[in-house]
Amino acid sequence: xxxxxxxxxxxxxxxxxxxxxxxxxxxxxxxxxxxxxxxxxxxxxxxxxxxxxxxxxxxxxxxxxxxxxxxxxxxxxxxxxxxxxxxxxxxxxxxxxxxxxxxxxxxxxxxxxxxxxxxxxxxxxxxxxxxxxxxxxxxxxxxxxxxxxxxxxxxxxxxxxxxxxxxxxxxxxxxxxxxxxxxxxxxxxxxxxxxxxxxxxxxxxxxxxxxxxxxxxxxxxxxxxxxxxxxxxxxxxxxxxxxxxxxxxxxxxxxxxxxxxxxxxxxxxxxxxxxxxxxxxxxxxxxxxxxxxxxxxxxxxxxxxxxxxxxxxxxxxxxxxxxxxxxxxxxxxxxxxxx
Numbered sequence: 001x002x003x004x005x006x007x008x009x010x011x012x013x014x015x016x017x018x019x020x021x022x023x024x025x026x027x028x029x030x031x032x033x034x035x036x037x038x039x040x041x042x043x044x045x046x047x048x049x050x051x052x053x054x055x056x057x058x059x060x061x062x063x064x065x066x067x068x069x070x071x072x073x074x075x076x077x078x079x080x081x082x083x084x085x086x087x088x089x090x091x092x093x094x095x096x097x098x099x100x101x102x103x104x105x106x107x108x109x110x111x112x113x114x115x116x117x118x119x120x121x122x123x124x125x126x127x128x129x130x131x132x133x134x135x136x137x138x139x140x141x142x143x144x145x146x147x148x149x150x151x152x153x154x155x156x157x158x159x160x161x162x163x164x165x166x167x168x169x170x171x172x173x174x175x176x177x178x179x180x181x182x183x184x185x186x187x188x189x190x191x192x193x194x195x196x197x198x199x200x201x202x203x204x205x206x207x208x209x210x211x212x213x214x215x216x217x218x219x220x221x222x223x224x225x226x227x228x229x230x231x232x233x234x235x236x237x238x239x240x241x242x243x244x245x246x247x248x249x250x251x252x253x254x255x256x257x258x259x260x261x262x263x264x265x266x267x268x269x270x271x272x273x274x275x276x277x278x279x280x281x282x283x284x285x286x287x288x289x290x291x292x293x294x295x296x297x298x299x300x301x302x303x304x305x306x307x308x309x310x311x312x313x314x315x316x317x318x319x320x321x322x323x324x325x326x327x328x329x330x331x332x333x334x335x336x337x338x339x
Contacts, residue, residue: 017074018042018052020104024111025122038122041129042070051133071100072165073132077125078106079169079213080176085114086218094214131175136160136168141284146273150189154270157284158195161266167195170212177222186224194231194242196270199263200324201243201251211240258322265289268329282331289327293320 022042026034043049052070075098082089082097089097097106110116140156147153152175159167171191178184221227234241243251269284320326 016068016070017103017107018070021074021107021125024104024108025118030119033119033122037126041126041133048133051137054138071103072168073129074103074107074125075100076132076165076168076172077128078103079209080128080173080217081110081124082106083214083218085110088114098209098213128172128176131172132168135175136171144281144283144286146269146284148274148276149185150192151185152188154192154273155188155195158192158266158270161269161284162199162263164195164199166209167191167212170216173217174222183223187227190224190227192270196267197243197248198240200259200267201247203239208240252324254319254323259324259327260322261289261327264324264327265329267324268327272329287329287331289329291321291326292328293317293326295321 022034022038026038041048042052052068052073054069055067079098082094093109096102097109107121110121111118135152136156136159138160140153141160143153143157146157152171155167155171159165159171171188174184174187178187215221216227216230219230221230231240231242236244236247265284265287268289269287
């Protein structure tokens with residue numbers, strides 16, 4: 001019956017990972033546990049179902065089942081849970097377990113290969129799902145009371161604005177493992193600094209996903225001091241090191257690739273809300289960014305002309321277009337004043 005459900009049904013109406021895992025974990029004798037726990041968290045109300053089914057893809061072309069909130073949650077969960085079996089994982093499993101297409105089979109492996117009781121696994125999934133829903137929803141972008149100090153709200157704003165979902169496993173891990181809010185806020189303060197500096201400094205970041213799962217969770221980094229020590233021990237020129245002030249200053253003023261409106265707005269918004277609590281309270285979504293020096297567009301007759309006789313000046317102009325200093329942020333009041 002399980003094999004029929006996993007194969008035939010998945011060839012018809014697309015089943016979510018949640019559907020498959022639910023059917024695997026709950027049998028006919030588990031109806032009460034399902035109704036009182038799993039159903040409440042994942043299916044209880046329309047608001048709940050809408051939350052988990054939300055698609056936050058960057059473009060219409062990217063919209064697939066794998067981009068839904070529920071799939072991102074389960075992907076984050078397996079990237080956390082697998083490190084409970086760090087010493088038992090083969091290199092092949094480390095690579096296989098984290099693939100989006102293998103999330104369900106990974107959850108099954110937790111039971112069938114590593115011996116977790118089904119209801120224990122279900123309860124742990126539910127615990128993490130509550131943390132995800134209560135702290136990492138996109139509604140934070142409409143919050144008009146963004147705190148000045150480092151906290152989960154600021155990290156959630158960064159994640160939802162930039163769609164850098166690779167950070168989610170470590171954030172969920174800290175929410176689950178660190179009970180002291182003051183310690184969590186210290187962690188999130190340092191993490192915010194790290195994330196903002198990383199997007200301001202150009203790098204390949206080839207191991208970014210592994211860093212927020214295997215490196216930090218696998219090594220049980222659960223205090224602000226341990227996080228600082230782990231990152232600070234990397235050589236200044238190492239991949240994923242904390243960019244120092246000199247590197248930050250250089251890349252802010254000479255960025256070769258355009259920063260982009262979303263990243264610029266995120267940085268300016270987080271910076272502005274950190275400067276003063278007297279800021280006119282507006283949510284992230286109520287702001288937008290403009291550039292001081294217009295970006296050239298083929299259809300824009302008002303674009304500044306190129307320096308056709310001076311290639312050095314033209315090269316500098318193109319470089320400056322993508323720097324943070326070329327951006328400024330406005331809200332609806334500022335937009336009216338500008339017009």
